[in-house]
Amino acid sequence: MLLIHCPWCGERPESEFRSGGEAHIRRPDPANAGDAAWADYLYYRTNPKGAHVERWVHTQGCGRWFNAERDTVSDQFQRVYRMDEPR
């Protein structure tokens, strides 16, 4: 079980959280985006073997979202930061 550091509640077990998938995915501009841009936004993911930036929500705690950087090979969290902080 992962131990996840919520920026507001501190370290809590993984079962209190939901993963929100890859972070920093920007919605394309509806006025100009073609099919490929929408496909990339909706379906394509970086899925890296290594450092991954992702969103989490502390559903069973404060209910707030935050971002994290985690190594997908070791599952170790490198950094936890707020949604309004830069990558």
Place this chain on the structure above:
Amino acid sequence: MQRYSFSSLLRHTLEGHRGWQPAWQKAEPKDRYDVVVVGAGGHGLATAYYLAKEHGIRNVAVLEKGWLGGGNTGRNTTIIRSNYLYDESAALYDHAVQLWEGLSQELNYNVMFSQRGVMMLAHSEHDSKVAKRHVHANRLNGVDNEWLEPKEAKAFCPPLNIDPAIRYPVVGAALQRRGGTARHDAVAWGYARAASALGVDIVEQCAVEGMELAGDRVVAVRTSKGRIACDRVAVVTAGHTSHVMAMAGLRMPLESVPLQALVSEPVKPIFPCVVMSNTVHAYISQSDKGELVIGAGTDQYVSYSQRGGFPVIEHTLEAIVELFPIFSRMRMLRTWGGIVDVTPDRSPIIGRTPVRGLYVNAGWGTGGFKATPGSGHVFAHTVAHDDPHPIAAPFALERFTTGRLIDEAAAAAVAH
């Protein structure tokens, strides 16, 4: 290749078993191949076999970073079925079941395919409607599937608890009698042996580390055993597909997550079929060695760690113990995880890519083993002709751009 038969067994027995040869040849890579298959799991080896057997392309190498069949081929729960909802999926998975039915004879290798029946439980009115919809859709596609009332389900699988007072009572089940299990390692070994006999080089401990492109065309792979020039590259690397495709500069509509399974101590035959419950996440059968083979769920986050979290196992065992109280005191021997690549619509990706000469067969998610022969068969056709096999055509990568998804995720309401 030595042919296996009763008479060869008898002859080798009389000779004291000193005349057996290795089932396949270990190879060091040559400088150049017509086709390089990346990944020596069941799907990759089947691809190489059908390339050699049906398309006459024998200058083929299968590169494996670890050992043969050591990825998801050796980590799955060996369930085989074809009762998928949509026409495209039913065609693909039933093509595989039809190949399974003759596979041991085709390969001259016993893959221990056992059509013991796969029973999928329904626990609510909603479940039973979804299951019956599957039954009817399957029968329209010529795929066998039938609805069982709880007592019939209990008769088919005596350890099943059909007490209506449990938290998720069994209100019925859909049974595919042609479904069952096979010996997963034997599938990899059988295809490796048959492919090797046709001249395919199987190279273990050879990780692909890069791809060389000339314009929009792949011309070589760089590996831990040196550069290998090739006309075509067929990537069949399951959970590592995004990682390998990134070497050619491509992104994929995939996320890789750990999927766990576990086995119990071996016991006498008690469990005659395969039982799955998508609602409570329990998948169980008994191996020929006597172990209960239990499939658990996936972790919710991207990971390449090949092990999952304990809450996932706990969740599955809660369901198993409620449905089969007789197993509540059994000891579990081992748990493990494999990395599965999941697509947004839970259907695989088979076909060409934006890089010419580069083909991908991926996205089988949590249920690729059942498709092994069919997957290799249609993918080999696709690679050999640079044109999708008719069964594979709907599973092309372009569907994520056109929006024509094959949404088996919603169809089964589960990460299966």
